[in-house]
Amino acid sequence: MKLVRRDLVSNGPGSVKVVPEEDDDMWHAYNLICVGDSVLAVTVRKVLREMASGGRDAERVKLKLEIKVESVDYDKEGSVLRIRGKNILENEHVKIGQFHTLEIEPHRPFVLRKDIWDSMALDVLQQACDPSASADLAVILMQEGLAHLFLIGKSITTTRSRIETSIPRKHGPAIAGYESALKKFFENVLQALLKHIDFKVVRCVVIASPGFTKDQFRDYLLLEAERRQLRSIIENKSRLILAHSTSGYKHSLKEVLDAPSVMNLIKDTKAAQEVRALKDFFSMLSNDAARACYGPKHVEVAHERMAIQTLLITDSLFKNSDISTRQKYVKLVDSVKDSGGTVHVFSSMHVSGDQLAQLTGIAAILRFPLPDLEDIEM
C-alpha cells in the first residue's frame, strides 16, 4: 500500500489517502475500515435520467463519492473489498443519504477519514505500508490423494487450489491402477502449479508432504518440465524446496512454516513471527500449563493481575462491529504494551491466526503461574 497523504492526530480525528497495490493490501484496508468511518473514492454508478420525451435513459457515470460506512465485505478468494454506506457528498446525480456501494480496486486511491485513529489502526496502517515484510511464498501441501496450493503473502494466506483424487491402495493386480491414479493426481497438481504460481512474484515454492510424496512429485515435476519444455519450472528449479509435513490438510501448514529450511526464508515476516509465537504458547502450555491461558475471561483475569508477558490476539476481534468491544481490546493491547509485555496481532488470514481464532482468538503467555485459573469458568 502506498501512503499518499497523511493528516491525522493519534487518538484523534484525521484522514489518510492511500493506494492499494496488491491482494494483501485489500486485507489491510478491510481491517482499517470500520463501520462509522467515511471513505472517499472514485466510483461508477448507473444513473437514471428522464428524457425530454418522457422516456427514461440509464447511463453509467463516473463519480467521486464519499460514503459513511455501514458494512464492509471482503472476499478472500477473489481479494475484493466492497463498502456499503450512505452518501455524504452532494452530487448532481446522487443525493445525500442515498445508498451506494464502493468497490475498492488495486491502484485506485481512496481517502479514509476516521473520528478516532486508535493505536491498532495506526499499527495496521504502518504495517500495510511497509514493503519489506512480505513473504510471498507458495506452498504445495500434499498427501497421497489430497493436495492444497497456498500463496502466502504478508498477512494473508490464500488457498488457490485444492486437488482431491481417490487413489486405490495396492491390491495385487490393481497396482497398475495405483500407479496411474498417482500419475493423474500429480498431473492435476502440476496444472494447478502452472496456473497459479508466477515465479516473478513468488520467492520460492515449498513442496511439503508426509512420507515420500513430495520427492515423488518433485521428480515428476522436473521430468515433465523437461519433456514439455516448461521454461518457468526449468529455470526456477533451484527455487523448489522440499519440507516435511504430517498431512495434506491446511492446518499442517504451520509445520511447514516452522521447518528450519523454510523459516530461514521468511525469518522476519509477520507469518513467521506468528508461527513462532503460537509455538511458544503451546510449548508453555505443555511444560507449565499454569503459565499459559486462553479465552477472553482467563486473559482478562490474568491481565488484572499484571501477569501477561506475551499477548496473542487475532485481528478479527478488532473487526467487531460493536465499538465498545473493539475499544476494550484496543485498551487491553495498549495496556499490555505499557506494562512491558509484547503483543502479537495475528492475521486471521494466516494459518496460525486461524488456529488462534479457534482457541477463542485470544491467548497469553504469563510471567508467573496462575494455577487458580483452572477453577474459573471459561
Added chain:
Amino acid sequence: MTRDVLRKLNYELDYDIYVEYDDGNDIEGRLVLLDKPTSKPGLWHCSICTNENDQSLLSCDTCGVFRDSTAIFDNDSGEKANGKSNNSRASVMARSLFALSPHWLPKPAIIPDIFLAKEAAKSHEKGCIEARFSDLHKIFTSPQRNHSINIAPFQFDTPSPDDIVSAGKSAARNFPKVPLGSTKASSNIIGKKEIVNLLPDNEISNSSSASSSKDNHIDVRESSNSRDHGDAPQIIADDLHRLKLDKKSNNNKSKKAHRNVQYKPEKWMLSDQEEGTLSQLNLAVVGHVDSGKSTLCGRILQLLGRISKKQMHKYEKEAKEKGKGSFAYSWAMDESAEERERGITMTVAVAYFDSKIFRVVLLDSPGHKDFVPNMISGATQADAAILVVDASVGSFEAGMGGHNVGQTKEHAQLIRSFGVEQIIVAVNKMDLVDFSKERFDFIKLQLGHFLRSCGFKESSVVWIPLSAMENQNLVATASDVRLSSWYQGCCLLDAIDSLKPPHRDVSKPLILPICDVVASHSLGQVAVCGKLEFGALRASSKVLVMPSGDIATVRTIERDYCSCSIAKAGDNVAVSLQGIDGGHVMPGGVLCHPDFPVTVASSLELKVLVLDVVTPILVGSQVEIHIHHAKEAARVTKILSLLDQKTGKVSRNAPRILTARQSAIIVVALDGAVCVEEFSVCRALGRAFLRASGSTIAVGIVTRVLELES
C-alpha cells in the same frame, strides 16, 4: 452341547456388553474382569438333528431349532466373579431377547409350548420345588428330552394387556409399514414373538425402571400360574427381581433393538452354503518400521506355497540387482516401485492364505511414522493382530521410543482401540541376538508391561521368538538348537490357529465400510474393497452407497481374486457395482442396506482417552480424525467433561485443557461429513482416532451423533 461352549457364549455376551459401556474410558481395568476362555472355539451341535452349526448362528441351520440358551442363565458363579452382576446380567437377558428374534421359525415352537408345561409339572412332582430358576431351565432344555427350545426366557416376558397396547402403539409409531394387525393375524406364537421383541421399546417408554420390573413380576405370575407351578413362580419371580432391568442399559440399546425388530434378514443370508469351509480371520501385521513385517508376511506366504518358486526367484534376482538382497521376501507384499525403491511399506498390503482352521487375510501395515494414517485406514478391519518386534539391540528400544512414542507402542495402542483383543507378539530377528533367551525375556517384560497398560489381557497375548530370514518358528517349530533348547511353545502358524474366531453378525442390515475403490478389469468399472461388518451380500443385491446416497447393484463379488456368490459379515471382499458413477464412490464411504442408511454427520460427541501427548488438547485444537476408513480434518469445539479413569464418572465439567492419560467427553466438528454411527449401534463405525502433528493423540468412541445431514 458342552458346558464349556455354553460358558464361552456367555463370556462373549458379557464381554460385549461390558465393552459397550466402558470402552475408551477404562482400558486398564477392562479386561481384568473377564473370565479366561476355557474352550477352543468352534461349532455347536443342534440337539435335534445333530447338525454342526457355526458359532455365530443362533438357530440350527437345517431344522431351525434354537441353540440352547441355558448359558445365559447358567452362569451364577461366573457372574458374581465378574463383580458387575446386576448390570451385565440384565443386559444379557435383554440381549437374549433381542438377538434371538429375527429369524424365528414357527414350526418347532408350537409343540414345546405344551410340552414344556407338562414337563414343568412333571419336574415338580419329582420334588424340584426348591430348584433355582436356572436349574429348572436346564431341565426343560436338556438335550435328552429332545427339545432345546429356549422358550423359557420369553415366558416371563409375556406382556400384560397394557404392555401390548403400548407396544402396539409404539409399533405403529415407529414402523408404519407393518400394521399391527398383520402380526397378530399370523400364528399365535409369532404374534407372541413380535410382542416380545417390542418389549424393550415399551420398557424404555416407561418412565421408571421399577415399574417395568414390576410388570415383569406380575407377568411371570400369570403365565406360570396357568401351568400349575405351585411355589415355583415365586422363586422365578425372586430370581427375576434380582435381574431387574437396568434402565440405562436399555436406553443405550434402544436403537439396536429397533433395527433388529425392523430388519428381517432374507433366508439366503442365513443359510450357510459353505458348510465345512474355513471361517475368515482378518489379521493385521503391525510394528515399528524395519521390524520385518513385510518380510515375515512374504516368508509365510512362500512357505505355505502361495508364492511360486518362479516368482520368488524373480524377486530374489531383482532384489539382488538393486543391492537389497534381504528385501526379497518383503517384495511379495510391497508391490509398488516406490516401496521397493525405498525398502519400506507405505500402504496396507493384503494377502491371503489358509491355515488349518482359518482363511487368513493378512493386512501388512506400514511401520513408518508418516504412514500411520494409512495403517489406520487399512487395518481397522482387523480381528486379531501380530505385533512384530525387532529383537536386535537398539531397534527394539527405538520401537518403544525414548522421549517420544515409538511405533511399536503407537501401533499397539491403535490396534487395541480398533477393538482387537488378541495379539501375537512375534519377536523377530532372533538370529541377530543369537537366539538369546535373556533378550527374549527382557523384551517380554518390557513390552508386556506396556501391553497390559494398553488393556491387552495377559492370556490373550502370545509371545513367539522367531526369525523370518532364517525360517525359525514360522510354520514349523524351531530347528535351530539355540532356540529349541529353551523354547518349546508353538510356532507362529499354530498360534494363529489358536486364536478365537471373531463373532460375526449376519442378522443385521448390511454395512460394508469402503476401504478402497479399485478400477480393475476383472471386476468391472467400479469396485470397492472392504470388510462386511454386518449382514450379507450377493450378486444383484441392491446397496445404498453413502455418503452420496446413490443406489447401486452388486454385479460380482470377489474374495481372494476368486469370484464367489455370497459374502457374509466378516468377509473381506471386493464388490463390483453397476449403476453408479465412479466419482460417487470414495474410500471412507459405506455400502449399506437401502432401507437402513447409515448416519452421515459432521459433528460428533466422543468419549476419548488421551494418549501420551506432549501438547495438551484445548478447545479449538485442530486434529485429523479417523473413523473406520474415513479421515477428515476436524477441530475440538467443546470439552464437556473430564472423566475419572477408574469409575468413568464425571470428575469435573468444562476443563480448560486435556493432558496425557486423561479421559474426557469432547465435541468435535468435522470439515466434511463422514459416515458414522454411535458406538452402541455399530462398533466398527463408532470408533474414532484423533491425530495431530504426526502422532495419535487420542482414541475414543462416538457416544453421540450431534448434527445429522440429510
